[in-house]
Amino acid sequence: MTINNMNFFKNKSKFQKNRNISLILGVLFFSVGIVDFYLNNYFNTNITSFLPRIINFFTPLIFGVIGLHLIRMEYSGIKILDSLNKNINTTNFNAALSVSIILLIIFGLPPLLNWLILDANFAGDTKEACTGGGACWVYIKVWFNRFMYGMYPNAEQWRVNLTFITVLVFMAAGFFTPTSLRNYLSLYYVLILPIISFILIYFIVSGGSFGLVWVETGAWGGLSLTFMVSFFSLIFCFPLGMMLALGRRSNLPIVKYSSLSFIEFWRGVPLITVLFMSAVMFPMFLPDGTYVDKLIRVVVAITLFEAAYTAEVIRGGLQALPRGQYDAAKSLGMGYWRMHVFVILPQALKLVIPGIANTFLALIKDTPLIFVVGLLELVGMLNLAKTNPKWLGFSMEGYVFAGIIFWIICYSMSKYSQNLELKYKTDR
């Protein structure tokens, strides 16, 4: 390389002089590259137009790499420069990649910010309020209730909120149980909480009694429906998945192979065909005249589908337990069920919590598919709003809004599950 030749260290002043010159030159080249790119993109002026056309296009990159090449040295004593060299400027190839990324950020970030915030319209209630070149967040504001609650009547939306808050309180209550009741906690989450939530949703959200207006499930929608579907599917698929996982590891051939084929069947088909099945094929399988609500059919379909995946996750946990645990439990004279309930499952389930969280994540990301049967959660609502003749042409805003919401939910959950994974790794 240029500077990190050992000869320079012999003569300190010479080294210093050379170093300073190359530093100044390097910074100069680098900034010329950046400024050139900036001017090219935002002011339509090209300071390097005297160069041939092919070189001209790459001048920012070439100048940037030359600049970084000049300031690359083993040790300079300047803290910022050293960390810069170590992190983004180790070789010429790396320098070229770094410059490309910096240029890409300069190219992409300002227009994005402009569109999202600076040029965007926030105030107003009508389409005419959107005049700037940026996003029209008025659209989201006007349609917000629809995106959150679907076609649920505006005056009744407090019922959905109330139900959600109550369920959350009941969920949180599990964390504050006295130690004497700790043993029943899993029973509470698997059995009692679903029943309570179902009763709440049946009587408050659906209504029809206690003087509440009945709201049919077809009118439910938006983000609240996403939560409802994924919550119930998760709660129901967990015990089912557990049974299937135990069944798959059983040494009774009929139990084993029926669990195996159940799991492989649901894992082998796409969710959309399962929903098709629940929509058009399932009514054929019921006695004539029986009507099962669309929402229930969807929840059952998703539950069966996810149970297969949950079963595989739980099986992983069961397999990760050392054999000694089984042998020890058996030597104490425990039977199959006592061994599993008191020894195996409590340990295995602790191991698979991150895996379950990932399954839940996939479940949330899969819920938009319920548009197939005509239920409109957030994404479905967006597609409906998009076709409203008064609000044509704002699909971008809608998708970005939904993307941000889903991203926040999924990202925080995946981070949480990663933390859990780390925590349980150190435990063992």
Added chain:
Amino acid sequence: MKFKKILPQLLTLIFIILVFGFFTMNAQENMGARGLEFGFGFLNTQASFDIQFSLIDYDGSHTYARAYLVGLLNTLLVAFIGIILATLLGAVVGVARLSPNYLIRKTASFYIEFFRNIPLLLQIFFWYFAALRALPMLEDAPMLLNSSFMTIKGLYAPSPIWTNFDVFFTTIIIAMIAIFFFTRYAKKKQEQEGKRLPVLIISLAIFIGLPLLTFLIGGVGLSWSFPVIRQMSASSYTFDGGLKIPPELIALTLALTLYTATFIAENVRAGIQGIGKGQKEAAASIGLTPSQVLKLVIMPQALRIIIPPTTNQYLNLTKNSSLAAAIAYPDLVLVFAGTAMMQTGRAIEIVGITMATYLTISLGISLLMNWYNKRIAIQEK
């Protein structure tokens, strides 16, 4: 003791028989009431609906079986393209995640965290309804690479026109067989004499050289048909010639690729990180060059970790391609479980065939991968 083993099995069996029996009985009754009879005879009747995009010859006069084949091929097409692109992108991003360069590392992880946490359906909608709708109209589209047009109606690219294509195709197959036998011969020679032949270079030479020869002596010719714009009426335009790639296919491929590549990238990263540092050092200390270290020591071990979860992702991609139905790309679900079912009303048969198709693809690939895993597993002595 024996009773304890039989009872649960008996209960399971009875439960399964009861459930299936209940369903079959009701299905028979319901179909009887609607005047339908269970059977697959309808597959041979005329479909009489059109499909926008088809790889094989198809129009309304063909049968439902043909329509099924069109849908299946469209599904396989999008899965095939998606798998190739997602693998390439995933491998690059996965390696970039481990780069010593801070900016590259962060960009890669930003990309992964961004795309894997947004529902795939939303991404497909975004590309199809928001991003691709911003493209220019046919008449305003600029020419790309002097040959193609990226418009709101899709990508118009030059299409190849072959003469004597069968000769060319046979030669490629012959070249592949030749390479297969050559690698076997080279391996044998190395085991017997310890000599390494330049396998890669010779294989490449065979693979490129033989088909090229057919142009000179086999009478194979290749010319291109370029898309040319033509005005149909005052405001409507069309392209003549060339190859049209519909926007549905582009949006779907884009979304599937970007989404699945994040998962493949994480697999690649985990695979490379899973190789101990000692392996690299040991390999270097017995005098292997860096490229040999990578080729002979690191990659065979990393691939063993990478391949099983990546196959899973390939399967996921194939299954996720069924979301095509949401943007009207004529895949298996849209053509068969959608249009064909609406027309015939045969819910049980059609949903059954659709599910069986996906199941066959999934189980087939799983079996193949199990076989492959067994083959590459470390042989412990």
